[in-house]
Amino acid sequence: MNVRLKFFGGAKTVTGSKYLLEVDNYRILIDCGLFQGLKELRLKNWEKFPMSVEDIDAVLITHAHIDHTGYLPRLVKEGFAGPVYCTAPTEDLMKIMLMDSAKLQEEEAAFARKKGYSKHENPQPLYNTRDVESVLPLIRPYAFDELIPLTDNIKIKFHNAGHILGASLIELTLIGSNQEKRILFSGDLGRNEDVLLYPPEEFKTADILLIESTYGNRDNQQGDHLTELAEVVNRAIERNGCLLIPAFAVGRTQTILYYLKLLSESNRIPKVPVYFDSPMALSVTEIYLKYFEYHKLEESNLQINNGSAFDFINLEYKQSQSESIGINDVYKNAIIISSSGMCTGGRIMHHLFHRLQRPNDTILFIGYQAEGTRGRRILEGEETVRLFGLEIPVKCHVEKLEGFSAHADRSELVGWLDNFQASPKSVFVVHGEKSTAEHFGQTINEKFGWNVYVPDFNETFELFRGI
Numbered sequence: 001m002n003v004r005l006k007f008f009g010g011a012k013t014v015t016g017s018k019y020l021l022e023v024d025n026y027r028i029l030i031d032c033g034l035f036q037g038l039k040e041l042r043l044k045n046w047e048k049f050p051m052s053v054e055d056i057d058a059v060l061i062t063h064a065h066i067d068h069t070g071y072l073p074r075l076v077k078e079g080f081a082g083p084v085y086c087t088a089p090t091e092d093l094m095k096i097m098l099m100d101s102a103k104l105q106e107e108e109a110a111f112a113r114k115k116g117y118s119k120h121e122n123p124q125p126l127y128n129t130r131d132v133e134s135v136l137p138l139i140r141p142y143a144f145d146e147l148i149p150l151t152d153n154i155k156i157k158f159h160n161a162g163h164i165l166g167a168s169l170i171e172l173t174l175i176g177s178n179q180e181k182r183i184l185f186s187g188d189l190g191r192n193e194d195v196l197l198y199p200p201e202e203f204k205t206a207d208i209l210l211i212e213s214t215y216g217n218r219d220n221q222q223g224d225h226l227t228e229l230a231e232v233v234n235r236a237i238e239r240n241g242c243l244l245i246p247a248f249a250v251g252r253t254q255t256i257l258y259y260l261k262l263l264s265e266s267n268r269i270p271k272v273p274v275y276f277d278s279p280m281a282l283s284v285t286e287i288y289l290k291y292f293e294y295h296k297l298e299e300s301n302l303q304i305n306n307g308s309a310f311d312f313i314n315l316e317y318k319q320s321q322s323e324s325i326g327i328n329d330v331y332k333n334a335i336i337i338s339s340s341g342m343c344t345g346g347r348i349m350h351h352l353f354h355r356l357q358r359p360n361d362t363i364l365f366i367g368y369q370a371e372g373t374r375g376r377r378i379l380e381g382e383e384t385v386r387l388f389g390l391e392i393p394v395k396c397h398v399e400k401l402e403g404f405s406a407h408a409d410r411s412e413l414v415g416w417l418d419n420f421q422a423s424p425k426s427v428f429v430v431h432g433e434k435s436t437a438e439h440f441g442q443t444i445n446e447k448f449g450w451n452v453y454v455p456d457f458n459e460t461f462e463l464f465r466g467i
Helices: 038-046 072-077 088-115 131-136 225-238 252-265 282-288 322-327 346-354 374-379 409-417 434-446
Strands: 004-011 018-023 027-032 058-060 084-087 139-142 154-158 168-174 178-184 209-213 242-246 274-277 315-318 334-338 362-365 386-387 392-395 397-400 427-432 460-464
Touching: 004 427, 038 178, 038 315, 072 088, 084 088, 084 154, 088 131, 088 139, 088 282, 131 139, 131 242, 168 315, 209 409, 225 242, 225 252, 225 362, 225 397, 252 274, 252 282, 252 334, 274 322, 274 362, 315 322, 322 334, 322 346, 334 346, 346 386, 362 374, 374 386, 374 397, 427 434, 427 460
Parallel strands: 027 058, 058 084, 084 139, 178 209, 209 427, 242 334, 242 362, 274 315, 274 334, 362 397
Antiparallel strands: 004 018, 004 460, 018 027, 154 168, 168 178, 386 392
8 A cells, every 4th residue: 555645735834725636546635725815825725626536436535624625616617526525514514604705705706796896807706506505405414532444544533633624634644564554634623612612532553644834833822812802892882983894703702702702791891782793693693502412512502682692682693785785884883793804805894994094993813814815904003904806905903813823832742642642753833824833843753753744735745555
């Protein structure tokens, strides 16, 4: 048995995760994410896939975020027809998020066509809702720790990774004629102390390890996150403006809602309207109710309109586009939560168009902002941001809270690696910007003495021969 690994994404970047494992003639794609951020990366979404997609036998998905799943409809559109394996919560979240991704692309293409700010005469979406519908019958959901035979010689298991609901580490076992080998894909690892989710499962051995490095070069703030959030909210309201929070509909949004509920009900922040502007919001909350064994909340704490952890008296869910647009007429004393979390598309765009120009308003970032995204440019202090073909001045206040990140930081990543009782043959540092991935790779090498590689896009490694 000969085994090779190719990197089609998530290499020296935090987006576009795609790793191709070739076991003799059986080909497995682990994750199938969209590139986001820098234009040179986004253009890769439109390029022909680096291999014939008909030759891919199976796809394994670590979790539902678009940078790990968002290319699936395009892959199927190009001819992939094999099974897509993931956890059961990931299946439900992926259905919602992929359909939302397609609808947003359709809307943005239509808007660009109408306003004429695209360089293309007839701009088209990367894929549409029909393409997403073609993906759904291919999905094969499983529980954590369930043994799944891909072939007689290849077996996989999904293990809890934290990060978001249903997120998994993927353990892949190769059964050769002479020996067995274990390959471990970390996906995105969550925090050790998360208010909603359990910490990532620990491992003691692996022959090959792929480890994410989103925050591999720094530690996130430890502290009283409730107090920090309360201070930001109160400052924003005291300015006689509104607070805008870009957040993905799955993950940190649920944490923020839970914290805002606690703060509001304890009178630590004013009871101002909180607008959750997302057509998928209620559906995501219902998935938390369906899979309560995957998180820390009790089933009784998730009943809609009955004291739900994600619902409180001054929270309003905005699902229609007209309701979303109506929020633009609110000039003070409100909190708005909308996606996408990195300000790359979605309803957050029209909120930014209006809020960035208002000196009394505040924008609060609670998650990672990838290189080249609008969120990153705003955080780095650029005076204008391009929206709908126009340069919009940034006059609002900009705040950031690191403690709400869904990614393990450097100390947590190192602590997770510290559980290994034997050195992996090779460690590949992925899902991190170039400098961050290289820094974390050096940290691993210095602390553990392991063989560490920081792969490039399209780079290939031979893992085993004749096992």
